[in-house]
Amino acid sequence: MTYTVVVNDEEQYSLWPEAKTLPAGWRTTGFSGSREECLDHVATVWTDIRPKSVAPAAS
Known part of the structure; x- marks a missing residue:
């Protein structure tokens, strides 16, 4: 199965089956x-797992 990496407005990441509607x-x-490739990608790009609304503002 092929997955796609998805993100929401709070900058939270997840995997979603590519063939399904988001x-x-x-x-x-x-x-x-693959699931593992997507998980590795998420681990690389999602370094602060706090929702955007509670993360400190950038200086």
């Missing part, structure tokens, strides 16, 4: 692959 509030990041 739920409301999620968008693709442009990365897809």
